[in-house]
Amino acid sequence: MAARTLIQFPATARRGEVVQVRVTIAHPMESGFRPGMDGRPLPRDILRRFACRYNGETVFSAELHPAIAANPYFAFHLVADQGGTLEFEWQGDHGFAQVERRPIQVA
């Protein structure tokens, strides 16, 4: 099952407007350092990379590390210069990969 995400940005923007994009994904971000109930360390399970593409062009990307808390949240700005699609991609341990697409309208 795909992880739950919260993605928020203005559905319509004026051409050239700077808009804020905020995204959260449900992910445990298990650091690999915590002991489980049996005392042995839980295997690491984190997101490694997040990227946002605007009509195919990467406008924001980030690398994630074990010290980042569960359910990572990103907020960033971009210049809305044309309508199209925002694509959000998360990649992580154990082959985790998720892509979400949202339309953006520019008037």
Add this chain to the structure above:
Amino acid sequence: MRRARAAVLALLAASAWAAPGDARRSGFEDMGASTQAMQREDAMNPAMLWAAEGEQLWGRAPSASSRSCAGCHGEPAALRGVAARYPAWDEALARPVDLNTRINLCRQRHQGQPAWPAEHEQLLSLETLVGLQSRGMPVAPRPDPRMAPHAARGEALFRQRMGQLELSCAQCHEERAGGRLAGSPIPQGHATGYPIYRLEWQGMGSLWRRVRGCMAGVRAEPFAAGSVEFTQLEAYLANRAAGMAVETPGVRP
């Protein structure tokens, strides 16, 4: 003079979550600005991930032969105000039940499904969704004479010293509220935001999980989830917070 000063202090302490002149404070007001912002803005509040999950569950029948939540209740908004009046009396069990137990009872009686264990993610998701419908409404337990003795018993539990440390809820959350315990502010303990997203947990938790932490902290044996005594304590807390605004889903450090 002293009384006048106390009145001024009470006015200063008055907040958005309690009516002006009310000395009761939500723990929200003692949080840092960034944590407050997380709760205030749905786009930042990780608890909304659970609310979104709850909405999925709401419309999905757990088996082919049973109805979904929506099949009986309609839209989640139909349950506006419900979370604000729980715990409430259950006729069949002839005892008060909290919202978690209510959801599980619905699941057993009308959907023919086994009850979820305490703190199950899906149970928390539905509780978050139902609680969210009452956000901003005043906590309003119904004046039910059958509930009164249970709430009174709950108050007795609140004031009962317990555990190896022999501390009662009241000793921290009334006598020492506003002080600090190991660097953390001691809140007045008004349970208006549950279930909460707690940064320390990195996840959602119910009031029971919070109370379990407190009880284990004073080296007492925690009440079982959904037990009569825990529900009695919840009933007293609801009376104690009556009139304060429901914050669900809250964020706490």
